[in-house]
Amino acid sequence: MDETRARVVLDAAGLSHDATLLALGENAVFGAGELVVKVGRDAELLARAERELAVAGWLEAAGVPAVRAAEPAARLVQGHPVTVWHRLPEAVRAAEPRDLAPLLRQVHALPAAPFALPPRELLGGVERWLRLAGNAIDPADAAYLRERRDGFAAAAAALTPHLPPGPVHGDALPRNVHVGPDGPVLVDLETFSSDLREHDLVVLALARDRYGLDAAAYEAFTEAYGWDVRRWEGCGVLRGARETASCAWVAQHAPVNPRAREEFRRRVTSLREGDAEVRWYPF
Incomplete structure (x- = not known):
């Protein structure tokens, strides 16, 4: 999956407005306003995307500082899992x-x-x-x-x-x-x-x-x-x-x-x- 394909999926999901590519690896990761959208490489990764959302909720309940989901479920859009997250504030420095x-x-x-x-x-x-x-x-x-x-x-x-x-x-x-x-x-x-x-x-x-x-x-x-x-x-x-x-x-x-x-x-x-x-x- 390249950026072009990922943007087609974003558009189909209605999430393409002002989206900026942040990373391209196992997922294409886009920033869109106050949200971050992850587009998975293929449908095989849907279960993993759903599990990631469950983990985020579990860590939040346990008080572990971690990224938080903006939507509770993953979407499968044109054969690609899509998850939506709250965008974190700007980093104050690089992590060590x-x-x-x-x-x-x-x-x-x-x-x-x-x-x-x-x-x-x-x-x-x-x-x-x-x-x-x-x-x-x-x-x-x-x-x-x-x-x-x-x-x-x-x-x-x-x-x-x-x-x-x-x-x-x-x-x-x-x-x-x-x-x-x-x-x-x-x-x-x-x-x-x-x-x-x-x-x-x-x-x-x-x-x-x-x-x-x-x-x-x-x-x-x-x-x-x-x-x-x-x-x-x-x-x-x-x-x-x-x-x-x-x-x-x-x-x-x-x-x-x-x-x-x-x-x-x-x-x-x-x-x-x-x-x-x-x-x-x-x-």
Whole structure:
């Protein structure tokens, strides 16, 4: 889905007035006045969109600072799930890892949700992303990632956690925190799951190792959270699973974006060569 297609969906939903594209990834995200509208890539994501709305209501009731829904239900418009959210005030500064830590502590202290949360299917999107990549990537690379996915899925299922399992954000990065006048709030709730809490902590460990996150910023995060997941013997398994998913995620953009093709090749080559030092770039 590109911006043009997303705007067609917005127009069909009656939400296109003065809409400005804010982000284009798994969803197209538009600002429209005091609202934010998310257009999902395809109908397969409808259930996830509905769950994200349920999570937002649950977090609001629990007092966890997070984005709030403006409409209680998702719409399916021309085969695309559409959700509508209250727009947050302008950020007072960029979010930092230390802003994320107390929010995760609140989430990790929650009891089970009053509705079913899935396990964190970190590798669940790999097949769809590779399918969307089509002929834009080498079939041998796609086969390699499928084999790697299967191996890490089995290894992750056998892990013994250090923290008690329960609700997790699922994509715990500073980009999913908005620091407004009243402090940090969580955004992008679509990957909320019930699984190993370590999933949320491995994200920044990988950011430190692969994406150039400053070591001091990482240490500020672990100090604020109270534990460094790298001390856990299962860290390498979850890191490897996330690397596999992150590589496949970029592949879906390869058919229309030369930068995505270049970044995919960088990532898959470093995985094939076992080179943990190759820098990856956010996309």
